[in-house]
Amino acid sequence: MLKIFKKILNYRGVGFFIAKEIFSGxxxxxxxxxxxxxxxxxxxxxxxLILLIFFFLSQWLANSSxxxxxxxxxxxxxxxxxxxxxxxxxxxxxxxxATWGFLWIMVLFIAATPLTASLRTxxxxxxxxxNKNTFxxxxxxxxxxxITIMILFFLYIFLEIELLQVxxxxxxxxxxxxxxxxxxxxxxxxxxxxxxxxxxxxxxxxIKKRYLMMGAILTSLSWYTxxxxxxxxxxxxxxxxxxxxxMRGLFxxxxxxxxxxxxxxxxxxxIAALHKKEIxxxxxxxxxxxIHRHPIINDLMKLxxxxxxxxxxxxxxxxxxxxxxxxxxxxxNITQGSRIETIxxxxxxxxLALLNKIPFLGRVTDAEVIxxxxxxxxxxxxxxxxxxxxxxxxxxxxxxxxxxxxxxx
Numbered sequence: 207m208l209k210i211f212k213k214i215l216n217y218r219g220v221g222f223f224i225a226k227e228i229f230s231g232x233x234x235x236x237x238x239x240x241x242x243x244x245x246x247x248x249x250x251x252x253x254x255l256i257l258l259i260f261f262f263l264s265q266w267l268a269n270s271s272x273x274x275x276x277x278x279x280x281x282x283x284x285x286x287x288x289x290x291x292x293x294x295x296x297x298x299x300x301x302x303x304a305t306w307g308f309l310w311i312m313v314l315f316i317a318a319t320p321l322t323a324s325l326r327t328x329x330x331x332x333x334x335x336x337n338k339n340t341f342x343x344x345x346x347x348x349x350x351x352x353i354t355i356m357i358l359f360f361l362y363i364f365l366e367i368e369l370l371q372v373x374x375x376x377x378x379x380x381x382x383x384x385x386x387x388x389x390x391x392x393x394x395x396x397x398x399x400x401x402x403x404x405x406x407x408x409x410x411x412x413i414k415k416r417y418l419m420m421g422a423i424l425t426s427l428s429w430y431t432x433x434x435x436x437x438x439x440x441x442x443x444x445x446x447x448x449x450x451x452x453m454r455g456l457f458x459x460x461x462x463x464x465x466x467x468x469x470x471x472x473x474x475x476x477i478a479a480l481h482k483k484e485i486x487x488x489x490x491x492x493x494x495x496x497i498h499r500h501p502i503i504n505d506l507m508k509l510x511x512x513x514x515x516x517x518x519x520x521x522x523x524x525x526x527x528x529x530x531x532x533x534x535x536x537x538x539n540i541t542q543g544s545r546i547e548t549i550x551x552x553x554x555x556x557x558l559a560l561l562n563k564i565p566f567l568g569r570v571t572d573a574e575v576i577x578x579x580x581x582x583x584x585x586x587x588x589x590x591x592x593x594x595x596x597x598x599x600x601x602x603x604x605x606x607x608x609x610x611x612x613x614x615x
Contacts, residue, residue, distance in 0.1 A: 506583050512582055523569055
């Protein structure tokens, strides 16, 4: 039993490296400062957003006090303590027809764009992507992003209303299922779907749906957990009024927004780590010493490995192949003219052609298996270039080894 427990503790599989990448991402992206800026922009962007929702949906809201109460409930989750004051002011402004006009609407859109710009730039940084768009293109994207957030707000409110009605009917027909449990589950599912759509829109590249779903689940569960913990915090935070006076509500709302945006960024970091999973795993070939003896090698072999029999030519002189080959087991002879180099487990070959800018010149050596069999992990030129661009330490290690080999030649 003790041996099994030690084996579990020592095993470092895919999940371990994904978790490690998430925490490394926190350090690389300066998580505390980045999260603080997004929560700050969120605080000031929510009021223009709510005003815009009132304007575009005023007819529907005016005829539905039930919908209005749910919008108030939604803002109470986002801005506790000060949501009633904000909603009172928003409703006063939105009910004054004279205040609405094209210029005023554009001002509200522009006032909300810093939030979307911060989110868009932040997600690009998390993925390690440069921002190549001009200022005007970014502003247009931000306005469309504001419209998307409004639509998500509206859909969330509308679907929650429908789900509450469905849960009431469901509880009537099946009394054993309590309404509160059914409502909580359906609300969580709705939140996950909404966050999936949000991530899908804001991430600048196409991400696999299952990765988006996993990030959305993590964010949604974090929000639900925080909501219960924050209720407890509010019950014991009455003494903050002594220190902060009239600023108590703003202080609590800032804390709440900070925690919520942290959950959002946590989900984004998970999505980015999953999206870069292959590169993340391949990078371990150059990070972990004696990688050919490490448990993660089994996952690498399943994804990128191949077994070769004795006397098989992996590549020959003239082949237009720019892949890198990392040896897990066995021995390979690299032949160039009369010179023969033998490479064993833990070594790699093929790197010269990998960095060749003229691939049609082809290989300059032959690579043949001389052991009874060999297990080799194959890294494409695209994957290797991403690894080198992402991690400067790996790049230095790779280039220093290449320089050493060139000196020996």
